[in-house]
Every structure is written in C-alpha cells, then in structure tokens.
Amino acid sequence: MSLPVVTATRYVLPLREGGSLPGVVEGNDLGTYVIKFHGAGQGPKALVAEVIVGELFRRLGLRVPELKLIQLDPAIGKSEPDFEIQELLIRSAGLNLAVDFLPGSFGYDGSAGNPGDEAMSRILWLDAFVANVDRSWRNTNMLVWHKNLWLIDHGAALYFHHSWMSAEKFASLPYDATDHVFSVAVPGVAKVDRELTAAITPSLLEEVIGLVPDEWIADGDRERYLGHLLARLSQRSAWVPGGAR
The missing domain is CATH 3.30.200 (Phosphorylase Kinase; domain 1)
Incomplete structure (x- = not known):
C-alpha cells in the first residue's frame, strides 16, 4: 500500500x-x-x-x-x-x-462551535500520543470545511526523530495539555483511552509508517519509529492527560 x-x-x-x-x-x-x-x-x-x-x-x-x-x-x-x-x-x-486543498475552508477559532466532548478528547489523546506541540489557540492547525473539523499540519509531531532520543525517554515524556486548544477535554480523555489504545496495533503503525517514501527515510528508521511509538503506548500513565485507565 x-x-x-x-x-x-x-x-x-x-x-x-x-x-x-x-x-x-x-x-x-x-x-x-x-x-x-x-x-x-x-x-x-x-x-x-x-x-x-x-x-x-x-x-x-x-x-x-x-x-x-x-x-x-x-x-x-x-x-x-x-x-x-x-x-x-x-x-x-x-x-x-x-x-x-479545501477551498473555502477557514481556521478553527471556536466561533463555529466545538466538535463535541468525545471528539475533543480523542484529538487531545492522539496529540499527546504523538507529542504534537502545535495545537494551541495561537495556531489551532484545524480547519472548518462544510461545517466539519479537519486536522492539518502535523510536521511538529514525533519530534524525537530530530535527535533520535531513546525510545525509553520518549515513552515516558509527559505531555503538557494546558496550552492545547482542547485542554477543557482533559476530564474526558480517560473515557477514550482504552478504545484508542486497543485500536493502535503494531500492524496499524507498520501500515502508516510504510506509507513514507524511501526518499525521506533512512535505512532502519521505520523500525525505530515503530519501536518509539509502541514504547510510548506501553507507558500511557506518563503522558495521557488526566491519567490513563
């Protein structure tokens, strides 16, 4: 694929x-x-x-x-x-x-309403999992298009790969949700924790990592991405906003 x-x-x-x-x-x-x-x-x-x-x-x-x-x-x-x-x-x-390109879309600023408690909790949990530090009110990196919320610009996530910090360090790296656009959703994160944890299987991670073209990734790094993400999944108590179930 x-x-x-x-x-x-x-x-x-x-x-x-x-x-x-x-x-x-x-x-x-x-x-x-x-x-x-x-x-x-x-x-x-x-x-x-x-x-x-x-x-x-x-x-x-x-x-x-x-x-x-x-x-x-x-x-x-x-x-x-x-x-x-x-x-x-x-x-x-x-x-x-x-x-x-989504013609006629506009940046999400809250004026179009929130996407619902569960959706906000899912977005917050997933941003914490991939260590996405770029989803604040200063720059939500979300668009509203045809009344739906679309997520964009994830280049700041997975920042462990810039210096290749160890998988152990990344796994236990806390996530500061106080600046997140959906920080109000912290109380609901525990409700989606088990579902998302179960859904993120090794085969799913291998699939999305496999979509990266060879031109952009060094030999052996696919295994490193997989190892880092699986390690983080195993240490949810360290980074899930509000605590893991």
Whole structure:
C-alpha cells in the first residue's frame, strides 16, 4: 500500500503563514494541493511526521485532508520571480507532499462551535500520543470545511526523530495539555483511552509508517519509529492527560 503520486503542473501561490513556506499547486490529475517541500528548513522529517500522524489519525476516525505524493520538476521553480520561492522550488525538485486543498475552508477559532466532548478528547489523546506541540489557540492547525473539523499540519509531531532520543525517554515524556486548544477535554480523555489504545496495533503503525517514501527515510528508521511509538503506548500513565485507565 502506498500514497497516490501526482505531478505538479503549476505553482499557484505561496502560503506565507507557514514557517516552511508551503504553497498551492495544481496537479496533473486536475487537483489543487497544498505542497509541503522536502527542501524546506525542517527537511523531510517534517514530511515523515505529516504522513505518519495524518494517516494514523485518519484511520482512527478523524478528518484529515487526503495526502498524496507529488513530483516537482525544477523547471517550475526557474520561472518563479520571487527568489526565495524559486530557490525553495529548485531545492525541492523530486518527491514532495501534497495535501488536498479545501477551498473555502477557514481556521478553527471556536466561533463555529466545538466538535463535541468525545471528539475533543480523542484529538487531545492522539496529540499527546504523538507529542504534537502545535495545537494551541495561537495556531489551532484545524480547519472548518462544510461545517466539519479537519486536522492539518502535523510536521511538529514525533519530534524525537530530530535527535533520535531513546525510545525509553520518549515513552515516558509527559505531555503538557494546558496550552492545547482542547485542554477543557482533559476530564474526558480517560473515557477514550482504552478504545484508542486497543485500536493502535503494531500492524496499524507498520501500515502508516510504510506509507513514507524511501526518499525521506533512512535505512532502519521505520523500525525505530515503530519501536518509539509502541514504547510510548506501553507507558500511557506518563503522558495521557488526566491519567490513563
């Protein structure tokens, strides 16, 4: 099983609110995508986190825009007048990440209501599991589209891989939920703990880790991701907000 692959045909515009300068592109399948570049400052590891976390969340029932791989020809970058963007496009020639563009969506700020106690608890539990530090009211990384909540931008999760801290250390790393957009859901987290723990099987983790293309991941690192995530699952008392059941 692998992610679908498309080819970028036109660079449309940059999304300058992102630190890694993602952009909007058109693909040869006539789709429109937000492209995340392997040549951006955080490098391909941010894309690895996007794939593993986004696809894990999707399989556990949360809405995540469809992810694809996208081939970028350096010729597209050579015609870009903005030097910073041109350099990024040329540096990112090859395989990048494409996130389905949701036209007319807007950032979640609470004004559209909350998604319900159970959904908030599930999101909080899963963010704690993958150590996602980027879901605060300053930047919720959630969109409202057709009245539904969609989760985006998971490149800051799984930060253990930047220095490859030991699996034991990551497993017991506490999660500070006080700054999380759904911190009010802490009392309900225990109600979803057992269900989510049972759903995250080794085979499920192997499946989502296997979706990462070889170009972005070093030999042997798939096993390391699996080991770190399984270790964390086994030490829930250390990081589940409000305590594990």
